Amino acid sequence: MYYAKPLAKLVGELEKLPGIGPKSAQRLAFHILRSSEEESRRLVDAIADVKTHIKMCPVCFNFTDKDTCDICRDPKRDRSILCVVAEPRDLVAMEKTNEYKGLYHVLGGVISPMDGVGPEMLKIRELLARFKQDEIKEVIIATNPTIEGDATAMYLADLLKKTFGTDIKVSRIAHGMPVGGDLDYADQATLIQALEWRREM
Amino acid sequence: MYYAKPLAKLVGELEKLPGIGPKSAQRLAFHILRSSEEESRRLVDAIADVKTHIKMCPVCFNFTDKDTCDICRDPKRDRSILCVVAEPRDLVAMEKTNEYKGLYHVLGGVISPMDGVGPEMLKIRELLARFKQDEIKEVIIATNPTIEGDATAMYLADLLKKTFGTDIKVSRIAHGMPVGGDLDYADQATLIQALEWRREM
Numbered sequence: 001m002y003y004a005k006p007l008a009k010l011v012g013e014l015e016k017l018p019g020i021g022p023k024s025a026q027r028l029a030f031h032i033l034r035s036s037e038e039e040s041r042r043l044v045d046a047i048a049d050v051k052t053h054i055k056m057c058p059v060c061f062n063f064t065d066k067d068t069c070d071i072c073r074d075p076k077r078d079r080s081i082l083c084v085v086a087e088p089r090d091l092v093a094m095e096k097t098n099e100y101k102g103l104y105h106v107l108g109g110v111i112s113p114m115d116g117v118g119p120e121m122l123k124i125r126e127l128l129a130r131f132k133q134d135e136i137k138e139v140i141i142a143t144n145p146t147i148e149g150d151a152t153a154m155y156l157a158d159l160l161k162k163t164f165g166t167d168i169k170v171s172r173i174a175h176g177m178p179v180g181g182d183l184d185y186a187d188q189a190t191l192i193q194a195l196e197w198r199r200e201m
Numbered sequence: 202m203y204y205a206k207p208l209a210k211l212v213g214e215l216e217k218l219p220g221i222g223p224k225s226a227q228r229l230a231f232h233i234l235r236s237s238e239e240e241s242r243r244l245v246d247a248i249a250d251v252k253t254h255i256k257m258c259p260v261c262f263n264f265t266d267k268d269t270c271d272i273c274r275d276p277k278r279d280r281s282i283l284c285v286v287a288e289p290r291d292l293v294a295m296e297k298t299n300e301y302k303g304l305y306h307v308l309g310g311v312i313s314p315m316d317g318v319g320p321e322m323l324k325i326r327e328l329l330a331r332f333k334q335d336e337i338k339e340v341i342i343a344t345n346p347t348i349e350g351d352a353t354a355m356y357l358a359d360l361l362k363k364t365f366g367t368d369i370k371v372s373r374i375a376h377g378m379p380v381g382g383d384l385d386y387a388d389q390a391t392l393i394q395a396l397e398w399r400r401e402m
Contacts, residue, residue, distance in 0.1 A: 016244075
């Protein structure tokens with residue numbers, strides 16, 4: 001027994017968090033132990049608040065603390081473009097570009113037969129329903145450039161074309177070399193995609 | 202604004218923790234958000250419990266939830282040897298070896314003029330006081346092999362010899378090549394120490 005019991009319990013709880021190994025868990029526990037009463041109170045409150053107040057936006061399925069999320073309610077957003085992402089964190093990554101001004105739809109995952117995730121488990125029915133109310137003209141599919149992400153994109157593109165024909169433009173974010181990348185260090189799959197997605201200049 | 206407010210607050214609090222950058226903070230926050238009510242409750246309780254129940258052992262200054270820590274009270278411990286460490290985490294590292302069976306003394310830091318830490322700010326007076334009650338015969342100084350750690354070790358060794366003469370043996374943990382290390386990758390300072398601490402075989 002290296003730690004006093006409450007300390008061992010905290011280290012154990014922290015170790016369950018993603019990306020936190022035994023060493024980091026110990027460091028975090030010692031930090032919390034040394035932090036002021038107010039600091040640890042703020043952390044505890046923040047965790048509790050998130051669990052109490054955050055829910056899913058019923059329109060786009062992003063996290064929100066309101067009835068409808070800020071993006072869906074924002075009148076300055078371009079309501080003719082819809083960006084489809086797998087997870088809320090992907091939406092955050094998109095927002096950080098400060099480039100995209102349309103709306104979003106969070107699928108809640110990707111189709112993955114290996115993990116037992118079929119299309120019916122994603123928010124696809126809800127996606128189709130949005131076309132009835134909104135004046136959507138283009139759908140940008142921004143799932144990850146992975147096997148599952150690409151398969152989900154293909155499935156969605158097919159489904160959208162089958163349902164709405166040519167009324168709606170469906171696009172996929174580009175695959176290629178990351179900016180600042182090095183050809184010499186790029187993996188084969190990325191280079192093959194970069195060739196395939198090449199554009200005349 | 203990428204996150205709903207309570208989520209942004211949690212990400213902010215998590216970012217203040219050591220070794221947690223913006224990316225990890227986001228990942229942890231999303232994990233907590235997805236975790237069950239019971240899981241997050243356990244984490245919150247563990248943090249609160251640690252702040253309420255953990256204090257310092259008045260003998261060795263390790264963390265404990267009892268009046269005196271488990272190690273100090275353990276009758277199976279060899280009370281003739283005292284291992285001096287800088288921080289509770291160093292004590293944990295020592296305990297994990299399962300080799301050391303003596304007692305400990307946690308200084309609460311090392312002498313560091315750069316950070317304004319003088320000897321009077323460490324538990325050195327309390328260390329000297331322990332020799333009155335306990336039958337200590339050897340002190341192993343296990344501060345880190347850094348400039349401050351070595352300087353603190355020198356200071357303590359001098360002080361102990363001046364105060365108790367040759368009644369008490371004072372030793373320092375060895376400096377040298379880490380087990381499984383590679384000479385080719387070892388830094389110069391380590392190699393110099395490994396040479397200096399060499400032992401006839």
